[in-house]
Amino acid sequence: MMDEIQKRLLEEVADLHEVPEGAYNIRANGKSAARNTTANIDIESKEDGSGITIRIKEGTKNESVHIPVVLSQSGLKEVVYNDFYIGEDCDVTIVAGCGIDNCGVQDSEHDGIHRFYVGKNAKVKYVEKHYGSGEGSGKRILNPGTEVYQQEGSVVEMEMVQIKGVDSTKRDTYAELAAGAKLLVRERLMTHGDQTAISNYEVKLDGEQSHADVVSRSVAKDSSYQKFDAKIIGNAACSGHTECDAIIMGNARILAVPQLEANDLDAALIHEAAIGKIAGEQIVKLMTLGLTEQEAEEQIINGFLK
Amino acid sequence: MKGWNDIMLELKNISFEVSDEKEATEIIRDMNLTLDEGKFIVITGPNGGGKSTLAKLIAGIETPTSGEIWFDGVNITDKSIAERAQMGIGYAFQQPVRFKGITVKDLIRLASGKPISVSEACQYLSEVGLCARDYIDREVNASLSGGELKRIEIATVLARKSRLSVFDEPEAGIDLWSFQNLIQVFERMRKENSRNSILIISHQERILDIADEILVLSDGKIVEHGTKEEILPGLLGTDSAVNVCDKYQMGGKRE
Numbered sequence: 386m387m388d389e390i391q392k393r394l395l396e397e398v399a400d401l402h403e404v405p406e407g408a409y410n411i412r413a414n415g416k417s418a419a420r421n422t423t424a425n426i427d428i429e430s431k432e433d434g435s436g437i438t439i440r441i442k443e444g445t446k447n448e449s450v451h452i453p454v455v456l457s458q459s460g461l462k463e464v465v466y467n468d469f470y471i472g473e474d475c476d477v478t479i480v481a482g483c484g485i486d487n488c489g490v491q492d493s494e495h496d497g498i499h500r501f502y503v504g505k506n507a508k509v510k511y512v513e514k515h516y517g518s519g520e521g522s523g524k525r526i527l528n529p530g531t532e533v534y535q536q537e538g539s540v541v542e543m544e545m546v547q548i549k550g551v552d553s554t555k556r557d558t559y560a561e562l563a564a565g566a567k568l569l570v571r572e573r574l575m576t577h578g579d580q581t582a583i584s585n586y587e588v589k590l591d592g593e594q595s596h597a598d599v600v601s602r603s604v605a606k607d608s609s610y611q612k613f614d615a616k617i618i619g620n621a622a623c624s625g626h627t628e629c630d631a632i633i634m635g636n637a638r639i640l641a642v643p644q645l646e647a648n649d650l651d652a653a654l655i656h657e658a659a660i661g662k663i664a665g666e667q668i669v670k671l672m673t674l675g676l677t678e679q680e681a682e683e684q685i686i687n688g689f690l691k
Numbered sequence: 692m693k694g695w696n697d698i699m700l701e702l703k704n705i706s707f708e709v710s711d712e713k714e715a716t717e718i719i720r721d722m723n724l725t726l727d728e729g730k731f732i733v734i735t736g737p738n739g740g741g742k743s744t745l746a747k748l749i750a751g752i753e754t755p756t757s758g759e760i761w762f763d764g765v766n767i768t769d770k771s772i773a774e775r776a777q778m779g780i781g782y783a784f785q786q787p788v789r790f791k792g793i794t795v796k797d798l799i800r801l802a803s804g805k806p807i808s809v810s811e812a813c814q815y816l817s818e819v820g821l822c823a824r825d826y827i828d829r830e831v832n833a834s835l836s837g838g839e840l841k842r843i844e845i846a847t848v849l850a851r852k853s854r855l856s857v858f859d860e861p862e863a864g865i866d867l868w869s870f871q872n873l874i875q876v877f878e879r880m881r882k883e884n885s886r887n888s889i890l891i892i893s894h895q896e897r898i899l900d901i902a903d904e905i906l907v908l909s910d911g912k913i914v915e916h917g918t919k920e921e922i923l924p925g926l927l928g929t930d931s932a933v934n935v936c937d938k939y940q941m942g943g944k945r946e
Contacts, residue, residue, distance in 0.1 A: 602791075602792075630791070664788070666784075666788045667788050667790060669752055669772060669788075670784065670787075670788040671801065672771070672772035672773045672776065673750055673752075673772055673773075673776050673781070673782045674776060674798075674801050674802045674804070674847065674851065675773055675776040675777045675804055675851075676773055676801065677771075677773050678773070684793065684797075684801065685790065685793070687792075688790055688791065688792035688793035688794075688797065689791050689792045690792070691792045
């Protein structure tokens with residue numbers, strides 16, 4: 386059974402108060418804590434114990450899979466490989482996420498590698514939240530890897546959120562899209578203290594009419610460091626857009642590296658990147674509505690990361 | 692005779708100067724001004740005369756170089772923008788600010804200072820002639836036109852129900868239809884609370900025409916201050932009282 390800390394972490398990363406409906410696999414301190422499969426969604430542990438395999442039958446509609454991970458034991462380091470096989474014509478939601486509570490002096494680390502094999506015309510919504518807490522001097526480290534292989538006409542929407550408490554993150558996302566496939570990524574990130582967050586994307590638009598839209602909104606506070614490196618490669622008549630929009634505060638540093646590579650005459654690719662502090666007039670406007678300077682700043686950041 | 696308790700805002704010997712490395716420029720020169728409660732006051736005068744600066748000094752966005760500002764019997768010279776807002780001074784920006792991620796609903800809720808229902812928020816939008824359903828969940832970002840933004844700005848000031856509402860050129864950037872609507876907005880505000888005052892910076896004859904008092908500001912000084920009947924006839928035909936139709940016939944280029 387899970388303790389209170391683990392339950393709180395679970396709530397933060399998966400909005401779960403109790404066990405979820407549908408299929409789920411809850412991993413706590415390196416072990417499977419609970420699992421449920423449904424008629425359409427099967428979850429199996431890999432034989433070598435390195436992770437789980439999730440198979441979703443073709444045509445499965447409006448079902449969800451929750452696979453949260455919680456770590457509350459200081460000094461635990463793990464690498465987990467989870468593979469998703471999503472059948473043709475599915476319409477499913479997958480909620481992942483990792484919460485670390487580290488009260489100790491040793492670093493805790495979870496590296497989750499998720500591979501998605503998305504069948505023709507399937508629709509997947511993938512939500513991944515990261516959260517860290519605990520007063521210990523040990524670092525809370527999360528290094529997620531995501532690989533997405535999309536067949537013709539499939540649509541994948543990814544929402545990546547990391548707002549609080551994770552000391553170090555290196556996120557690598559790789560995607561290959563066949564004809565007519567669409568990938569939409571929305572990343573929201575806030576770093577504070579001495580945190581670092583690195584996010585790399587490589588998206589290959591291999592099929593005709595494939596489309597990718599990778600958008601990151603981030604706030605870097607205190608002395609934190611962020612790097613956003615998004616590369617879209619157009620290998621066919623495709624369209625791609627990447628955007629990095631960041632608010633910088635205090636002594637933070639942000640590096641945005643948008644990259645586009647067109648290997649086809651009809652590849653239409655766009656990148657946008659903007660980094661700036663909160664505009665003084667935004668604070669002034671909210672102050673004329675009766676908010677203090679600090680309240681105004683909070684409202685602006687909350688809105689920006691919403 | 693004016694009783695002291697009718698006075699809402701008092702500027703005492705207010706000066707404001709900006710300085711760069713070479714020289715100091717005085718924008719407002721030793722200004723004395725008393726505004727009563729329950730009045731509709733329009734400030735006009737040539738561009739660069741100090742009108743917007745005066746509005747910012749009242750809202751607390753600029754701090755006077757010398758002098759005092761009193762509001763409802765309290766010296767507010769050193770009070771912050773937020774404190775003045777809480778005391779009852781509202782301010783509508785000439786060029787409204789955009790916010791990524793903050794919706795129209797969020798902004799109106801913040802303005803009203805309390806949790807209000809969506810239908811209440813919608814009412815303020817309807818008042819400024821925006822179809823509430825289309826706008827309430829929109830972000831106050833670059834997707835809105837200048838005119839839409841301007842009307843939302845006015846809606847946020849309406850939602851505050853301030854003792855003194857200051858509007859800096861509320862008609863700038865809005866179309867002719869909205870302009871008619873705007874006049875009605877101000878007239879409704881007056882009816883709603885007869886003890887509150889409205890201070891508007893405008894050159895528009897139609898707005899000057901509904902004023903109780905008109906102030907003419909030039910070169911950092913008040914050159915005229917009196918009732919509409921006293922002041923307006925002398926302004927007609929000058930740049931201080933522009934006819935809205937003339938302006939649009941000229942392609943809105945006159946200012």
